Amino acid sequence: MKNILLSLDFNGGETILVDKTLEISKKFNSKVWLIHVASPDPDYVGFDAGPQSVRDNRANQLREEHQKLQDFANELTRESIKCEALLIQGSTVETILKKAEKLNIDLIIIGHEIHDFIYKALFGSVSEGLIKKTNIPVLVVPID
Template sequence: MKNILITLNFSENDQRLLDQGYELAKAFKAKLWLMHIAAPNPDFVGYEVGPQYIRDSRASKLRHEHQLLQEYAAAMQIEGVEADGLLIQGATTEMILEESKKLKVDLIIAGYQEHDFIYKALMGNVSSQLIKQSKIPVLIVPLH
């Protein structure tokens, strides 16, 4: 195992995923890829971008998310694990699978948290989609 991908959503549960990835990367001397999938640009999904303050706000949020990924990666490197952060925009499951192939990932680590029916109907469940669609092994970490 040479490359491990951790999917992050910047929640309070990210540390569990990072800890799990760290342990596996350390044991296998693997590289960690820390990935966050940001929502696609509004024009990508058929809406106009809107006023400048909306674009500025979006850009600021993306810079902040990128900085967090870099901080997580730097912390892993201090602990002796090679790590890089990736901030990608697009459809979550598709982007995880696409990037996993590009990076030659051997394992995808994702979290699972139970949601109500309305959330599932509107947002779907990335963990379930990954399990169904991935040809790469997926480790699901329960997040309660």
């Protein structure tokens, strides 16, 4: 298992996921790819990006998310794990799968939170989407 992809969404539980990834990557001497998939910008393709204040706010949000991702990568690096952090905009499941294929990923690690029926109906489940659409093993870690 040479390459592990850890997907982080910054909704809580990141420490649990990073710790589990650290444990596995140490055992297999794996490289870890941290990925955060940010929503596409602009949210509605074909429309103007909006006023400068909205664009500035979005840019600040992306910088903060990238910094969080880099902080986790630095944490893994301090533990002698080869690690790279990637912040990508796009559709979550499809973006993770494309990147996993491109990077020759051997294991995808993702967190799972229990959501109610309405949330699942509106947004779906990333972990379920990944499991259905890939042949790469997916480790789903409960973070509730």
